[in-house]
Amino acid sequence: xxxxxxxxxxxxxxxxxxxxxxxxxxxxxxxxxxxxxxxxxxxxxxxxxxxxxxxxxxxxxxxxxxxxxxxxxxxxxxxxxxxxxxxxxxxxxxxxxxxxxxxxxxxxxxxxxxxxxxxxxxxxxxxxxxxxxxxxxxxxxxxxxxxxxxxxxxxxxxxxxxxxxxxxxxxxxxxxxxxxxxxxxxxxxxxxxxxxxxxxxxxxxxxxxxxxxxxxxxxxxxxxxx
Numbered sequence: 001x002x003x004x005x006x007x008x009x010x011x012x013x014x015x016x017x018x019x020x021x022x023x024x025x026x027x028x029x030x031x032x033x034x035x036x037x038x039x040x041x042x043x044x045x046x047x048x049x050x051x052x053x054x055x056x057x058x059x060x061x062x063x064x065x066x067x068x069x070x071x072x073x074x075x076x077x078x079x080x081x082x083x084x085x086x087x088x089x090x091x092x093x094x095x096x097x098x099x100x101x102x103x104x105x106x107x108x109x110x111x112x113x114x115x116x117x118x119x120x121x122x123x124x125x126x127x128x129x130x131x132x133x134x135x136x137x138x139x140x141x142x143x144x145x146x147x148x149x150x151x152x153x154x155x156x157x158x159x160x161x162x163x164x165x166x167x168x169x170x171x172x173x174x175x176x177x178x179x180x181x182x183x184x185x186x187x188x189x190x191x192x193x194x195x196x197x198x199x200x201x202x203x204x205x206x207x208x209x210x211x212x213x214x215x216x217x218x219x220x221x222x223x224x225x226x
Contacts, residue, residue, distance in 0.1 A: 041066055047184075066153035075129035120144055129155055136160070137204070149217035156211070164200040169193075169218025172200070 041063055051060050083091045122143055129139040137160030141153040149168075156162060156179065172192040179186055181202035186192065193221060194200055196219050 033212065034083070038067075038070070048076070049130050081219055110177075124153060129153070138162070150213075150215045153215050154211050154213055156209040158204060158206050158208045160204040162200070162202045162204065166194070166198075166200065166214075166215045167196070168216035170198070170200055171195045171214040171217075173212040174209045177207050178205040179203060179209045179211075 044062075045059060045137045048054070049056075054062075071200075077093075116124075120143075124141060124143070127141045129141045132138040132154070139155045139159035142152040143153060156177070162179070170193070174185075174186050174188050174190045176188055178188065178190075179202045181192065181200065185205075
């Protein structure tokens with residue numbers, strides 16, 4: 001049998017050099033993205049927990065469920081990778097993961113009673129605002145109010161302090177001007193949604209602020225049947 005020649009030391013160095021410069025940087029970049037993907041839920045906690053009114057228990061439960069996928073599927077996934085091969089395994093995983101993530105665009109909020117579809121049209125330009133009782137620096141235009149919700153336009157004077165404690169949740173849409181709330185600035189077309197029981201504490205900007213407010217409706221939210 002012919003003897004197999006051993007690779008020279010120079011050849012080995014050349015191979016390792018090529019692997020080092022072509023594969024290691026790419027693998028290091030992949031490692032960074034994988035690490036960010038696993039820990040970004042911790043960064044999201046900085047504002048998400050406060051904005052959504054989540055307790056530490058609720059957040060911890062959600063984060064724990066998030067990591068259950070890694071715990072239960074990491075070993076089977078690596079076994080399949082070894083059996084099938086990276087060429088036919090990693091690509092489909094990336095595509096399926098992207099498709100599943102993209103399906104979140106089809107998620108819809110269900111905060112309205114299907115039977116409550118009556119349209120209400122008002123000419124707010126002809127409606128004079130009035131002073132809000134017990135609220136300095138605030139004038140409002142009542143748009144709609146019943147036992148379930150209160151919808152109105154409010155005009156806040158410059159630097160006015162706004163304190164609201166809605167029992168049934170709150171939605172605020174900035175129409176003009178701006179305000180600051182919880183260290184965050186809200187400009188025109190910004191939208192705030194607070195859950196039931198959350199407190200709204202804001203300060204109008206130097207030019208004042210005009211907002212659309214809907215209050216009380218979130219306590220009546222019901223999951224759709226079927």
